[in-house]
């Protein structure tokens with residue numbers, strides 16, 4: 001069957017059936033490997049929305065991402081429900097929101113054995129599942145018998161290569177992908193999780209200029225939550241240089257698929273687990289924390305490539321998409337009930353824009369990210385993004401949002417921009433940067449993210465926005481109740497009680513204040529304030 005007529009068949013209510021059983025031209029049974037699509041899931045580590053050529057950015061060059069968008073779909077409103085590595089990845093692999101995942105709502109948890117991942121399910125249903133470097137992490141995931149789980153597939157990490165800076169991984173991701181393709185049985189579909197650790201910190205300071213050929217003047221704007229100076233601009237360019245490393249390996253993977261004749265029937269998904277590792281972004285619940293780049297291509301299955309999808313989509317939508325493309329019913333998978341909704345409805349249409357009316361908002365939130373508050377407590381937040389507005393509800397506003405100052409603000413990765421913002425606390429005309437990134441926050445926050453994407457002007461409590469604020473809170477709480485969020489039934493303290501899986505850092509606050517020197521490798525020594533702040 002020709003591609004066009006297959007896609008015609010795939011329209012309307014027949015999407016799932018048609019996508020499950022694409023046939024070859026002469027009506028014969030599908031050729032080996034040409035039935036169910038392969039899945040290449042490329043996940044950068046800490047990359048924010050907008051920082052790709054396809055979104056018009058000039059100082060981050062991403063030809064491979066741009067190609068995926070051009071030959072497939074570019075999403076402009078894709079959000080993780082939780083802007084931190086482990087909980088975001090938990091949402092991806094389960095199709096459930098963080099508040100539906102018990103201990104896996106937290107960063108560095110003991111991942112509950114009862115939640116099967118979509119890649120484990122695909123592996124049980126005929127897929128060959130592989131991965132490289134960073135899969136579900138950081139956290140400890142064992143099955144009921146104590147055996148370590150491979151929740152994103154079997155690892156392929158043997159190949160290494162010299163890295164452009166000492167801070168970039170030696171993993172030769174693309175070569176490991178080629179090894180995986182060599183190992184994949186020829187008559188099976190496969191899934192591969194490309195788990196880059198770029199652009200996670202640290203960075204080689206000045207590498208964006210020295211090695212990436214960039215100029216600090218290339219940056220069109222510095223977000224309003226940080227000082228605009230050469231140090232911050234260099235930090236941004238060093239981040240850009242690492243994004244480009246991720247993208248280069250993606251480009252090599254696409255070329256490898258093309259060479260092997262596999263690109264046509266591979267769904268390629270490219271995104272990041274959370275926003276950039278800068279204060280106010282990664283680990284928070286602001287717009288840049290959770291709003292992420294996303295592009296997908298699949299020559300055989302996506303109609304009218306080059307479309308832009310403006311609907312709100314959530315990372316909990318990936319797992320049901322993969323299940324649908326694998327021709328499985330959710331109940332066959334053995335996974336806990338999925339909250340997300342398959343994105344395949346965007347593949348078989350010719351329309352751009354929102355397409356599905358129900359996708360007019362997303363829910364977001366956070367529980368415990370890093371340790372560094374008394375008793376390993378979280379900074380619990382829930383939020384909703386709708387109609388260009390972000391409403392946030394902070395459940396424990398007396399706590400420090402980025403963790404306690406005297407223990408290094410551990411919820412914010414150390415780096416030049418964090419250091420600049422911390423310095424601003426002592427400079428009266430700049431202290432607003434510190435207040436925005438690290439100061440305590442009111443219970444409710446409301447931002448017009450179309451006009452204030454950096455979320456620096458909190459409009460909650462303003463009479464002219466009271467109706468919107470109340471309506472957004474109502475919808476958020478109603479939906480969280482439907483999803484059995486423990487925060488809605490007074491049981492939220494359970495998230496604080498789940499132990500941090502890394503014993504070395506558990507109870508960090510009390511141990512540090514007792515005079516022990518536990519070492520938090522992701523921040524700088526200068527991040528620790530000499531005394532508690534009010």
Ligand SMILES: [Ca+2]
Pocket residue numbers: 045046084085200273274
């Ligand atoms: Ca991350």
